[in-house]
Amino acid sequence: MEKRVVITGLGICSPNGVSIPEFEESLRSGTSGITFHPQLKELNFSCQIGGKPEISETKLAEYFTPLQLRGLNSSGIVYGVISGTDAWKDAGLEISDGSSPDWDTGIIFGTGILGVDKFREAIHLIDEGKTRRLGSTSVIQTMASGISAYLGGILGCGNQVTTNSSACTTGTEALLMGYERIKAGKAQRMLVGSCSDHGPYVWGGFDAMRILPGNYNEYPEAASQPMSANASGFVPGSGAGALILEDLESALERGAKIYTEVLGGEVNSGGQRGEGSMTAANNEAVQRCIVGALKNSKVSASEIDLINGHLTATSKDSVEIKNWVQALSSNSVFPYINSLKGMTGHCLSASGSMECVASVLQIDKDFIFPNINCDEVHPEILDLISEERIPRKIIEEPINIIAKASFGFGDVNAVVIFKKYV
Template sequence: MPKRVVITGMGVAAPNAVGLSNFNNALKQMKSGIRFFSQLQDLNFSCQIAGKPEISKELLNEYFTPLQLRGLNSSGIVYGVISGVDAWNDAGLDILETESPDWDSGIIFGTGILGVDKFREAIHLIDEGKTRRLGSTSVVQTMASGISAYLGGILGCGNQVTTNSSACTTGTEAILMGFERIQSGKAKRMLVGSCSDHGPYIWGGFDAMRILPNKYNDDPEKASRPMSESASGFVPGSGAGALVLEDLDSALERGARIYCEVLGGEVNSGGQRAEGSMTAANNEAVIRCIQNALKNSEVDPNEIDSINGHLTATTRDSVEIENWTRALNRRGEDFPYINSLKGMTGHCLSASGSIECIASVLEIYNEYIFGNLNGEDKHPDILKLIDAESIPDTKIERKINILAKASFGFGDVNAVTIFKRYIT
């Protein structure tokens, strides 16, 4: 029989809060983490605002030794290690100090690109003929699997330890990859998640594409406006999120706290056919992904209480809503609640899926639905499809039984995960 999979630990480094409790409070208070950065202004960016977790030196010293911090110049690794170790501790798991690793525990931790600032530093040193000054950690900081390697060594995991990369879909995909490994009995627990570097060398390409807002440099917190008529592009962000997935029997045996159950999901691609492209989703693929996620999870569309969408504050928001109505065959007042975290954090790129999944799980566990920041002027094309009440402007106290979380990424790749309240 397939194993049931539950979530027993979480950790997060998001633009609007670092640490799970802080993040939960930020969601309830609808706190924005989007700020102005003078560096972007100095570099002549059109969009001079972004979302970036605030990490103090004191906090860094709690997770890294002085030796590890020497030459560390990868923000994605910093965010990933903080969120991953926090998730492990939150699950009540020990960090092994033995010679033998934990053969039952593994890691799937994704990223888009890692160590861009370290790459830049390395290029200058190499071009100047100073290769020996690169240091011994330049490779691990710039290889994509550097984050899973870092965490694997810290936690002593002996099961599969790897990295996935699927643009904005990365974090949600990592959860489903870990889910399948546990469900099949190949692991008892998997630390899953994703991270993204911050800075101009990550965000510059998007600024060049003119898909970032440039009218809110003096009012950053108003800039990210999912499902809004006045939305003018997504605000770039960064950070990391991590979740401990565990075999239900293992969780019960050790008396672990259970946040919710993962019922299943689906990943697919639109093949960049029809209306699908490198930057836009194939609508048929999105609909199929949603419907197959429900089928794989044995959930009826009418059982969905809430949706945490991809919803980036672009012209694609109304198209995404239409795809949800077609996939669920629900519209108007029959449509479930739907929200987007990106109003508070911006679009955290490869970290977005994991951070937003954590927000979704917190909603289920703490019985509320967070409001959509800056969504007061709802797009008329969306209101033709669903009632305004389905898009809450403020927090709603409400018990959620089943929630669908979606991520749709560059390259026309999709992932949908179905979470359910755990009832003993």
């Protein structure tokens, strides 16, 4: 018999909050975590702003031993370990130091580009003939699965421990992969999430593509404008989000807090055919992904209260909403829709998991966070949906079902459906 899957733990490492209470408060108040980065100015970037979690040395010492911190130079691993460990503790799980791993719990924690600064450090040392100075952790900090390996060792997980990578879809895909494993009875719990490094060596390629805003360097908090008529490109960000998925029977047995239930979802690709390309989505594939997620979750379009969109603050925002309108054609009233990226920027491979955390909080606490920096909605969007469906102030009302979407480079898509647990 297929298992029901619920969420029992949350962790976040966001530009606008490095704990769940801090993050929730920022969501409610519409607080941006985007700041000016002098290093980007020194390197002649057009866009000199970005979203970066602030982690103090004291905070680091809470999650890493002095030995683990020695030579640690991967911001993605730092963000992932903090959010993953916090989600574990939030779920009421203990970190065992015994000799036997937890065979019933696994990890799927994704990333895009990991350990870029460590790579740069290693390249310099190798070019200078100083290979022996690389240190013993250079490999695990730069391998894609470094984040799941770090978390697996810290938490002692003995089920599947792996890393996925699907550009901006990574975090939402990781959640659905973990969901499927529990649903099939192959694990009781899965820690799922994703992380992204910060800095010029990650963000530089996007600046070169001229898809980042270069006219808000003096006004960083106003720069990210999803769905706005004035949107001029996405602001790069970084961080990590983490969630504990658990089969319902296990969660009830141990008396865990249940944030919400995962009903299902869909993952697909547009094959870079039709309108699809390496950087643009195939609209038919996006619509099929939305419809497939609803079908797999046994949910009708009219039951969706809120869409947490991908919505990056580019010209593609109106295209995304057109795809939602067409996919939900049976729905007489379009759901509310919001985007986290106005507050955090686009956190790349971390975005899906961070936005899943934000979605779950909205269901659990019955509120819809505002779309900041969207004073004037893009006219193409207003041709599709009414303005009141794009809240600019917090809405406090019961939220039963949220559809969360992520669309990534490579023409890949993921949609997950969350429902209040009753």
